[in-house]
Amino acid sequence: MEKHGWIIYNGHLPGGKFLEFAEWMQDSATKLDLSTRIIKNNHLLSLLSSEGNSIIERAKFERPDFVLFGDKDIHLAKQLELMNIPVFNSSEAIEISDNKITTYQRLAEKGLPIPKTIVGPKIFAGVTDIDTSGFNHLEDYLNFPIVVKEAYGSFGEQVYLIKSRQELFLKLARLEGRPFVLQEFISSSYGKDIRLNVVGDQVVASMLRTSSNDFRANVSAGGKMEIYHPSLQEKELAIAATKAIGADFSGVDLLFGPDDEPIVCEINSNAHIRNIYECTKINVANYIMDYICSKLK
Template sequence: MSDDGLRIGIATDATGWHTGRLRRALRERGASARCFDLADCRIDTTSGPHGIVLPGFGQTLPDAVFVRGIAGGTFEQVTLRLGILHALRELGVPVYNDARAIERSVDKSMTSFLLHRHGVPTPATWAAESAAFAQRVLMREAAAGRRVVIKPLFGSQGKGLRRLGANPGRGARAGTLTPLPPLGGDYRRVAYLQRYVEGAKPGFDWRVLVIGGRALAAMRRVGGRRWIHNFAQGASCEPAELDDALAQSAIAAARALGLDYAGVDLIPNPDDAARPLVLEVNGVAAWRGLQSVTPFDIAGALADDLLSRRMGLPALPGNAAAIAALR
């Protein structure tokens, strides 16, 4: 640790509500926090003893780094930014979540593979560079009366999602086939397809927050843009009971990807109510919507887990007691 007190770096490409909450929570726990953009960091083997430079830390290193956001960019730019996080871990700096876990969660195909490998219920998924293969999947699913969703391999907040297959119901579009779109643009020449699970109306999904291997809060996201229930797409947030089925599925998903904290998106499983389906796992999860329906301070819970579980320091009693009272 540094001589002038505990210093935490917050890696983010945009400061605002989330970083403000984190900085306040860390300050209340005796730590100072400084935001920096991974795009402004560099590897420099001539500078200082460590070989990397982080803005605001001079020739020293932070005592830990909380990853709040990584800006998009070229493959090379993102590789370098993740390389900085890998380097920090090699230097013994706790990184929350670390680069390997983020790489697993940001790649939807790897997320699906790991969920399947660890026995976490998730819809059937296909990922390939072949448009011909994707078309065969679409036709086979349509012949069985099912639809699929195509998603960008990298993406969030419900952007780029399209529902494909036979249109159900009545009207002019009933029975027509929504075809596979060209794989350029958002899809970057990759088809990531997930079986669409027909649900009750109005539709909803769950977002469960997992911190340090514990499911701490849940909400239902209702409505939004058509069938996409992201908060960023206009869905409303409602408190949800965090029952054992939701909690255990979310915990298993976060564990499968090796995440310190995660926002896990789930939907009801029409075949087994006791095993909800995990759609996605967010390793750089926002929590503003969830905080609006959660009684305890989420930023405080994140700070407690970083400081106590990852760094071996005592947690602040107040927030820990509030969380314990919910379980």
């Protein structure tokens, strides 16, 4: 019996990369004789009532056997799961990945190598008089320069290199209540990192990203990319990091430690795949859909 799935993307984000991701997934599904429909998240409204959980659809869609969730609408993903529909990635994995604080907590729990990280205290929006005394012993754990990362952010944005305590306190005031972490700056990885795409138990594609004028190496921020052949240690770490957040597939960014030992920088549960295709000619969508197909069996 032919399986039918929904591929969900965000209908309010500008640009075509999110729809393109969905279309690549649909093309790969077609090759596997999987029937799919691309749907905007805002065309599916969650209905909660005493009769249970259901979906209000803009049009009447066939109930899916699975959902490939290319968005961060965590509540919609959870709603579909409550309706006993398999969702890839799961709402929990997306939620963990979307919040850098939660991501680092999971990685630390598993004993995986990460930059030394301090979670910033909750500061409500509108607070102008920030008590900085809690940072009096900061240099006992982190040396300047340090990295400040907002908990929510993509494409290397919302990440700042901070060179002094004065600069740090000015930045905290400008965050306006947004959650953040303070993090050890891995100077040995200045302007370079590795992106590894993990699907299931394997690394299916990887590339080296470099920047000559920025400590961040994101391609979207002007970084360059080239094919990279990861070591066994790098592959195992990327797979372990993906499993630590409970994801079926992910894009894992690794830094180069002082002795070239890999360090987990970030994990993206909704990693875009065009750049790595342009670099390696490997279509990660094919691996993702093949993985989902195997899970459905």
